Amino acid sequence: MTGTRRQVRRRFKTEREAREELGKVSDQAAMETFVPRKAVTVEDMCADWLASLHHARATTLNALTYALAPLRERHGTMPVQKLTRPDLDRLLKDLRDGGTVTAKGHTRRKWSPRSLNKAVDAWRSMLDYGVERRELAHNVAAAIKKAPKAHSEMATYTPDEIGRVLRAADDDRNGHLWYLALSGLRRAEIAGLRWSDIDLDARTLSIARNRVQAGAGNVVENDPKTRSSRRTLPLDDGLAAVLRRASARYAQERLALGAGHCDSGYVAVSTTGEPYTPDALTRKWGSICKAAKVPPIRLHDARHSCGTAMHLRGVPVAVIAKWLGHANPSITTSLYVHSQDDALKAAAVSLGGIIKST
Structure with a gap:
C-alpha cells in the first residue's frame, strides 16, 4: 500500500444496491483482495506476463506466444478486467472448429486437443499473473475444462x-x-x-x-x-x-x-x-x-x-x-x-x- 487514499466512483439505481456494493468493497479491502478498475488491456497483460518469464527458453516463449496469439488478436484491446469466461469459451470453440484468422490474415486450421490445452494453460498462467499483480480479482480461466486427449498410436518402423x-x-x-x-x-x-x-x-x-x-x-x-x-x-x-x-x-x-x-x-x-x-x-x-x-x-x-x-x-x-x-x-x-x-x-x-x- 502507498498510503494514498483511493476513491472509487460508481452509479447505482437504488441506495440498497449502493450499500450492498459498499459492503463487498469494504470486505475486499479488509482482506486486501480489492482490485480497483483499471485500463490494463488483455494485450498489456499478455505482453507483461511474457516479459516476466526471465528464465524461460526461447522455444518456450515462442510456444507461449503462439498459444496466446488468438486471444490477443480477438480481445487484445479489451480491458482485461472485462474479459469473461464466455469470451474464452467462444474462442476455444472457434479454435476447435477452425477458421479463425491470424494477424497476418491467414486462416487457421482446426486446433488439436493438445494445442487447445496448451492455450488454456497459457491463459490461466497469464491471468494468474494478473491476479498476483492485483490487476484482477479472480482468474476467469481457472475452471475451464481441458479437451480430452486424442489417443493415437505412435508410428514406428519394423x-x-x-x-x-x-x-x-x-x-x-x-x-x-x-x-x-x-x-x-x-x-x-x-x-x-x-x-x-x-x-x-x-x-x-x-x-x-x-x-x-x-x-x-x-x-x-x-x-x-x-x-x-x-x-x-x-x-x-x-x-x-x-x-x-x-x-x-x-x-x-x-x-x-x-x-x-x-x-x-x-x-x-x-x-x-x-x-x-x-x-x-x-x-x-x-x-x-x-x-x-x-x-x-x-x-x-x-x-x-x-x-x-x-x-x-x-x-x-x-x-x-x-x-x-x-x-x-x-x-x-x-x-x-x-x-x-x-x-x-x-x-x-x-x-x-x-x-x-x-
Missing part, C-alpha cells in the same frame, strides 16, 4: 523398414544423419552435434547441446533440457564406420571449397558447411523415407523406432532410458517402447503353445 531406410541412407550424402536418428537421437541433438563431440578413436558420441527451431527462420542453441539428456554413447563398429566416412567427406568438401566453406564444425551441414536448421532436417527426412519406399513417419518417430527395436531385442528398459536420455524409465515404457505387429504375432504363437485343448 526392423525390415529400418533396414530399408539405412540402405537408402548409404546412397545419400546426409545418410549419417539418418543413422543417428534411428540410433535414438532427437532432432535437436542431431542439429546441435559437432564433430568435436565425436571421438572416433574412443568410439564415443557425446550429447552436449541442442539446436532448436524457435519460430520460422529462427534457430536457438542451448544446453540439453535435463541432466539425463546430456550423455555419452558408445559407438558400435557400423555407426563408427558411417561417421568416419562422413567426417572424411566433410574434410574433403572443406578442402575443395577453401574460403567458400564456412567450416561450422557441425555434423549436419550443407556442402558449404552451413548447419542445417531443425526444420530442414525434417524435410530431408521425408525425402529419404520416400527414397526408401517406406511409410512416412515423423523424424521423432525414428527415435521411437530405436526404443522399440531395443525393447524387442530384450534390452532392459532402464538401459533404453539411459540411451535415450530419459530421467525416468517409466517415461521410456509409456512413450517410446511399443509392441509391433510381428512381435504380437510371435506372442500369439507362444501363447498358443500353452493354451490349447488336450
Whole structure:
C-alpha cells in the first residue's frame, strides 16, 4: 500500500444496491483482495506476463506466444478486467472448429486437443499473473475444462523398414544423419552435434547441446533440457564406420571449397558447411523415407523406432532410458517402447503353445 487514499466512483439505481456494493468493497479491502478498475488491456497483460518469464527458453516463449496469439488478436484491446469466461469459451470453440484468422490474415486450421490445452494453460498462467499483480480479482480461466486427449498410436518402423531406410541412407550424402536418428537421437541433438563431440578413436558420441527451431527462420542453441539428456554413447563398429566416412567427406568438401566453406564444425551441414536448421532436417527426412519406399513417419518417430527395436531385442528398459536420455524409465515404457505387429504375432504363437485343448 502507498498510503494514498483511493476513491472509487460508481452509479447505482437504488441506495440498497449502493450499500450492498459498499459492503463487498469494504470486505475486499479488509482482506486486501480489492482490485480497483483499471485500463490494463488483455494485450498489456499478455505482453507483461511474457516479459516476466526471465528464465524461460526461447522455444518456450515462442510456444507461449503462439498459444496466446488468438486471444490477443480477438480481445487484445479489451480491458482485461472485462474479459469473461464466455469470451474464452467462444474462442476455444472457434479454435476447435477452425477458421479463425491470424494477424497476418491467414486462416487457421482446426486446433488439436493438445494445442487447445496448451492455450488454456497459457491463459490461466497469464491471468494468474494478473491476479498476483492485483490487476484482477479472480482468474476467469481457472475452471475451464481441458479437451480430452486424442489417443493415437505412435508410428514406428519394423526392423525390415529400418533396414530399408539405412540402405537408402548409404546412397545419400546426409545418410549419417539418418543413422543417428534411428540410433535414438532427437532432432535437436542431431542439429546441435559437432564433430568435436565425436571421438572416433574412443568410439564415443557425446550429447552436449541442442539446436532448436524457435519460430520460422529462427534457430536457438542451448544446453540439453535435463541432466539425463546430456550423455555419452558408445559407438558400435557400423555407426563408427558411417561417421568416419562422413567426417572424411566433410574434410574433403572443406578442402575443395577453401574460403567458400564456412567450416561450422557441425555434423549436419550443407556442402558449404552451413548447419542445417531443425526444420530442414525434417524435410530431408521425408525425402529419404520416400527414397526408401517406406511409410512416412515423423523424424521423432525414428527415435521411437530405436526404443522399440531395443525393447524387442530384450534390452532392459532402464538401459533404453539411459540411451535415450530419459530421467525416468517409466517415461521410456509409456512413450517410446511399443509392441509391433510381428512381435504380437510371435506372442500369439507362444501363447498358443500353452493354451490349447488336450
